[in-house]
Amino acid sequence: MRDERDGLDFDVVTDDAETIHEECGVFGIWAPGRDVARLTYFGLRALQHRGQDSAGIAVGDGQTVLVRKDLGLCGQIFSDADLAAMPGKVAVGHVRYGTSGARSWEAAQPHLSTIGDVIIALAHNGTLVNSDKLRLELIRLGVPFLSDTDSEVAAKLIGYFTEQTSHIREGIRNAMEMIEGGYAMALVRENALYAFRDPHGIRPLVLGKLDDDSWVVASETCALDIIGAKFQRQVRPGEVIRISDDGVVSEQAVEPRACATCIFEHVYFARPDSVVNGRSVYSMRYEMGRQLAREAPADVDLVIGVPDSGLPPAEGFAHELGLPFGEGLIKNRYVARTFIAPTQEMREMGVRMKLNALPDNVEGKRIVMVDDSIVRGTTSKQIVRMLKEAGAKEVHVRINCPEVKWPCFYGIDTAVQSQLISARKDPEEVCDFIGADSLAFLSLEGLLRSVPTDGYCDACYTGRYPVEIPPAFSAGKFLDGYEPQNLSRASRASRMQIEDVLTSNEEDE
Incomplete structure (x- = not known):
C-alpha cells in the first residue's frame, strides 16, 4: 500500500593490484x-x-x-x-x-x-x-x-x-x-x-x-x-x-x-569486531584457521599472520596444532593513499611501505604464514621473499579460503579472470611462483563449516553466480575453458523497457 x-510535491603511492578491494x-x-x-x-x-x-x-x-x-x-x-x-x-x-x-x-x-x-x-x-x-x-x-x-x-x-x-x-x-x-x-x-x-x-x-x-x-x-x-x-x-x-x-x-551473502565479507572485508548473524567476524576467522590446521598442518617453529585479516586465522591455526603464535610482520598503519603516478621503483617497494619483517622473531625459524587470499600472487611473493631475507629458514603459506579462480561482478575489483593466478596455475605452480616451501588453501567445505549457517555467494571460488551475468557485461572477462554457471535468470522487469514497467505493475494489480 x-x-x-x-x-x-513536484596515498603514499603503493601498488594495490594484489589486494582484493570491496x-x-x-x-x-x-x-x-x-x-x-x-x-x-x-x-x-x-x-x-x-x-x-x-x-x-x-x-x-x-x-x-x-x-x-x-x-x-x-x-x-x-x-x-x-x-x-x-x-x-x-x-x-x-x-x-x-x-x-x-x-x-x-x-x-x-x-x-x-x-x-x-x-x-x-x-x-x-x-x-x-x-x-x-x-x-x-x-x-x-x-x-x-x-x-x-x-x-x-x-x-x-x-x-x-x-x-x-x-x-x-x-x-x-x-x-x-x-x-x-x-x-x-x-x-x-x-x-x-x-x-x-x-x-x-x-x-x-x-x-x-x-x-x-x-x-x-x-x-x-x-x-x-x-x-x-x-x-x-x-x-x-x-x-x-x-x-x-x-x-x-x-x-x-x-x-535465494540468499547469497558475499562470503568474502567473512574472509576479508569486514572488520574483526563486526558481528554477523550473532557471531563476530574475529571468531569466524579464528575458526577458519583451526579448520585450515586440520586440513593442512605443518611442522614449524612459529605461526604468523599477515596483518590485519590474516591474524585471527593464524591464531586459530597455531592453537589448533599447539604451535607458538607470534608477530613476524609489522604493519605501517600510517600509509595513506595519494593519486601521484607511481614509478616502477615505487611499485617494487610498495609492499615494504606497508609491511616489514621482524628478524628477531623469524630468523632461523621455520614459519607458517597465514593470509586471507592470493589474488595475483605478487604481494605474497614479496612477503615470502621479505621473510626469507629476514632470516626465516622456511616459509610455508596457508590461505584461509579456497583458490580465487573466478571474477566477481557484484562489487569486488576482480572482474577479469586472467588477472587471477589460481585461474592459470595449480597450487604447486602458485607455490613455486611465490617462492614458498609449501602452500595450501582452505577447502570450500571447511570455509562453510567456519561461518554461520546461511546462503552464500561463492562465485569467486566456484563460478556459480547467483545473479545472471549478461554476456555484454562479462564479454572478454573469462579465460578460455571456463564456463560460468548462472544460478538464476534476470527478473522479468529488468528485461523490459523502462517505460513499460509501470504499465506492467498496474496490470498485475
Whole structure:
C-alpha cells in the first residue's frame, strides 16, 4: 500500500593490484537534534577499511540537502569547520573504492541528484550488472548523466520512476524491480532516510537504534558501535526502509531470492569486531584457521599472520596444532593513499611501505604464514621473499579460503579472470611462483563449516553466480575453458523497457 507521507510535491603511492578491494561502505542516520554530520563522519571512519579512494557526507536539514565529498581519506577531506557547517537531522555517508567508474569527483559519493525540486543523495555499495542497458534507456528518455558510475544509473532510475509516481518509495521499488546485481543503498532527501538491499542479500546492510527516535543504517555493526547505536537487525534482502518524523516504515519491495551473502565479507572485508548473524567476524576467522590446521598442518617453529585479516586465522591455526603464535610482520598503519603516478621503483617497494619483517622473531625459524587470499600472487611473493631475507629458514603459506579462480561482478575489483593466478596455475605452480616451501588453501567445505549457517555467494571460488551475468557485461572477462554457471535468470522487469514497467505493475494489480 502506498504511503502518502513520502509523496513529492513536484596515498603514499603503493601498488594495490594484489589486494582484493570491496567497492565501498555506506552509513545513514536519522537523528533530529543531534550532530548528524559528525556522527556520520565517525561512522565512516569505522568503515574506512572498505574504501580509500574517496569519501562524502550529505545532510538533509528539512529544507534542502548539502553534500561535501572529495578524493582521499575521511581525515583528509573533512575538517571540523566542514562538519559544523552541515547542520541537519538526517545524513548519509560513503567511503569508496571504485569498481565501476573512474576515480573522479563526479564518481565520488554520495551521488547528488534532483527529482523535480527535491534534492536526493544516494550512497551505494555494490555493482549493478545491467547498468549499461539502463543507462542507454535513460539517455533515450532524455535523462542526462555526469559520470559513468552505476550509482548514478540507480539514482537517475529512482528519479525517473519517482517523477512518474510522485513517491520516492514507489520510485525505489520500481527501480529495484529493474536493477540486477549486488547492492546495498542508503538515500536521503531533506526530511527522510531510505535504506534498501538487493533481493539476494549479496551486499551487507544493518539497522541500528541510537535512541527512541534516532536510527542508523550501515554496512557493518562496527559503525554502529563507534557512535553508541545498538544493532537491531539486518536490512532484509529486497526490503525498503523509510525513516522520518513518522517513524520507521518497512516494505518488502521485491520478493527475496535465494540468499547469497558475499562470503568474502567473512574472509576479508569486514572488520574483526563486526558481528554477523550473532557471531563476530574475529571468531569466524579464528575458526577458519583451526579448520585450515586440520586440513593442512605443518611442522614449524612459529605461526604468523599477515596483518590485519590474516591474524585471527593464524591464531586459530597455531592453537589448533599447539604451535607458538607470534608477530613476524609489522604493519605501517600510517600509509595513506595519494593519486601521484607511481614509478616502477615505487611499485617494487610498495609492499615494504606497508609491511616489514621482524628478524628477531623469524630468523632461523621455520614459519607458517597465514593470509586471507592470493589474488595475483605478487604481494605474497614479496612477503615470502621479505621473510626469507629476514632470516626465516622456511616459509610455508596457508590461505584461509579456497583458490580465487573466478571474477566477481557484484562489487569486488576482480572482474577479469586472467588477472587471477589460481585461474592459470595449480597450487604447486602458485607455490613455486611465490617462492614458498609449501602452500595450501582452505577447502570450500571447511570455509562453510567456519561461518554461520546461511546462503552464500561463492562465485569467486566456484563460478556459480547467483545473479545472471549478461554476456555484454562479462564479454572478454573469462579465460578460455571456463564456463560460468548462472544460478538464476534476470527478473522479468529488468528485461523490459523502462517505460513499460509501470504499465506492467498496474496490470498485475
